[in-house]
Amino acid sequence: MLHISVEKDLHGSSGRMTLSVNVDVDTGDFIVIMGESGAGKSTFLRILAGLESAEGRIICNDVVWLGEKKTVPVQQRNVGFVFQDYALFDNMSVKENLLFVNRDEALADELLEMMEIEKIAERNVTTLSGGQKQRVALARALMRRPKLLLMDEPLSALDPRMRRKLSTQIKALHERFGMTTLMISHDVSEAMALATRLWFIEEGNMKEYPLSMLDELYKEA
C-alpha cells in the first residue's frame, strides 16, 4: 500500500544526523514506532503527511506522493493525523471541529458516538479535559475517511486509565474504517495491545523487530 524510502538531514538533540527510512507498509497494518526522543520519529510522520520536505520517494496506492519532480501537497494526501497536543480549533465547538473538516453530519454523529463524546458535541473545545480533547482530535482526524492514520504519541499526555480506554477506541476505529495506522508510542503495554508490526528508530535509522520483542521489553520493565 505504501512504499517509503526517504532521507532527511536533521539537527537533533545529539547533533546532526540523517533520517533514513526504507520501508513498505501493507493495507491494514497497525505499526507502532518506538525509539528515543529526538531520534526522528515525529519528523518521519510529518514527512509522510506532507508537513515536511524530504529527499526520496513515497508511493501510496500507486500514487507518487513524493518523487524527484513532484510533491503532492498535504491537503491532497488525505491522511488522518493526530497530534500529541490535540491541536483542536479553539474557536469551534466539538461538532464544529468535525464538520469543519467535512460537512458529513452522519459521519460526525457516528464518530461522536463511537468516541462517546456525543453528549459534549455542542461544548466549546477549550472547556474539555485532555482525554475528551484527544477523543475529539481522533474523531476529527477520521472525518475525511482517510485510508492512512498517523498518530504522534496520541496518548502520552493522558493518565493511565484514559490511555487504556482510548487505546481500545483506537483499535475499534482502525478496524471499523479499514485503515492502515502508524502510531508513535513510548508505552510497551499500549504497543502490545495495538501493534501488528513493530518498528524501532535509532539515530535516524528505522528497523523492524518481531512483536515478541515487546514481551522482552515488558519483562525488563
Added chain:
Amino acid sequence: MAFWEQIEWAPFLLSFKLAGLTATILFFVALPFAWFLSQSRSRFKPVLEAVTSLPIVLPPSVLGFYMLLLLSHNSPLGHFFEETFGIKLAFSFTGLVVASCFYSFPFMVQPLQSGFESLNPHMIEASYLAGKNTRTTLWKVALPNIKPSLLTAVIVTFAHTVGEFGVVLMVGGNIPHETRVASVAIYDLVEEMDYAQANIYAGVLLVFSFTVLLGVYLFNHRQKMRVGMM
C-alpha cells in the same frame, strides 16, 4: 451658544474619516503580509520586518519628505494617479490616505504577526491536513483565534492615524475640509494664539485617545481572564 456649538468639528470628522479609511485599507493589505511573515522561515524575513518597522523610528519629517517625493506628479505613483483617476496626491485627502497607509503600516502588521506567531502551529497544520487551503485556514482558523491581537491592530491603527501630525502636515498641508485634520488644526490655532480653541481640541483628542486605549486594554484583560478561567 452651547459649548459644542462653538467648536468647528470639521477637522475631527476629517481625522476620523482618514483614520477609518486607513484602518480599513491596511487591514486587507497587512493581513496577508502579517500572515506571510508569521509563517515564513526565509532569510529575508528580518529585512522585511526592518522595513515594516521603519515608520515607527523615522522622524515624521523624514517619512513626510519621502512621501511628498513619492506622491508628487513627477513620481511614477503620483503620475499614475493623475493620469488614471485625475487625482492629485500631494496636498489632497487621497494623498493623506496613501501616506497614512505607509505611516500606520507597522501598527497593523505587528499585532497581527505576533498574534499569528502565538498560535499553536499544529492547529494551523490540522487545518491543512483537513484539506483546507491557506485562505480558508487564515479566515476560519487563524483569525478567530487571535481576536485580541486583531482588535489591538485595528483600533491602534485607527487611533495612531488620528494622532498623526508631521507626515500629514508635510504631505497634506493645511487646507480646510481637505487636509486640515484635528492635529494640524491644533498647531494652526496655537500659531494664531487661539489657546482657548486649541485647548478644547487637544482635550478632545486626549480623552478620545485614552478612551480607545482603555477599551482595548479592558477587552484584552477580559479575554485573558476568560481563557485563564477555562
